[in-house]
Amino acid sequence: MARGRGRPRASGEPASGLSTEQEIRAAAARLFCTQGYGSTSTYKIAKEARISQATMYHYFAGKHEILLALLLDTVRPSVAYAGELAASSEPAAARLWRLCAFDVRLLLSGEENLGSLYLLPELGDERFAPFHAERQRLFETYRDLVAAAGDLAGADLAAATNLVFGLVESVILRRRADTGVGPGIDTRIADAALRIAGLDEAAVGLARAVAQPL
């Protein structure tokens, strides 16, 4: 059984098939999202992951590094997916549709609502610059797709991109609500994003048919 970089755990057996590093991430995610980042110490994280603090520090320099890793996990898969899409020959509208739906599913995945950590005041710290840079990169990918899918430019393009990006990320805010996000939220948001990008119903339907064949 692989155990990360080979360090033994302080006590007990792994409760899951996760590597030690993955268990640290999962434990920190639970604590950050249920107790708050400020209230979570490295001691608590190690205890929740059932490892020693020394083992934890073998993987991460501190709780800020774990938070950074968790935040990057909410953005990097979408950036990578957008990269794959860029290599395809599909129309821009269908690629924008796919990216929105993928991103929504990513933000809704996992046990914890990691996007809820986006609003932590601590994220102003320079150590989280890699996350902000990656999120900005994703934003720019959206902007390029919104530009290519419709015929917006200048302030209209910037505004529409903000709306599309905001609509996708709004599932973070809705995930907790009693009314939930409902089934098919990924395709509904992708449809709405194309309308915001200026496409008419026929063009939205065409993009959806290309991106999601029946």
Add this chain to the structure above:
Amino acid sequence: MARGRGRPRASGEPASGLSTEQEIRAAAARLFCTQGYGSTSTYKIAKEARISQATMYHYFAGKHEILLALLLDTVRPSVAYAGELAASSEPAAARLWRLCAFDVRLLLSGEENLGSLYLLPELGDERFAPFHAERQRLFETYRDLVAAAGDLAGADLAAATNLVFGLVESVILRRRADTGVGPGIDTRIADAALRIAGLDEAAVGLARAVAQPL
């Protein structure tokens, strides 16, 4: 000079024209949004507001009561505005347009991004039930307006309302981003909300013209 309920402040003069209660709210808002709710003690709030802790407790039973008051301030004005709109004879589409634009401006107002407190894990506590109830009431007002403005029903209505409500609240997430929210975001979101509610361009333009005469 009025000083709330008449208690003297511990030191110094009021730095502003605010009442003591308003100064406590402003101080707590700054600390909650820049240092984090978990890291903010009542001692720090009193110090930031330049009053004694005893004076603070004269107004609020604890920091949770201040947080609740701040949260309610982000929702109640929109609920009240929706109540006024309900009494008007305007078409539902124009009323939905107005509510979206009003709500966006409210969420963007003030020195601090109070909406960023929506995602605090502490909000699961029973003491914040009045905030959740008020936000749910606002959600239902949106749902009724989306239903009356378009011809959606059932799951489509619920989904569209989630998207409209999410799009409005997404300014909380975009407010901090480098790309900002841009000028005219209130009218742009109101337009997009009507499209999500199923209105065509002509109907959106008509509603905007009624709600925002040139």
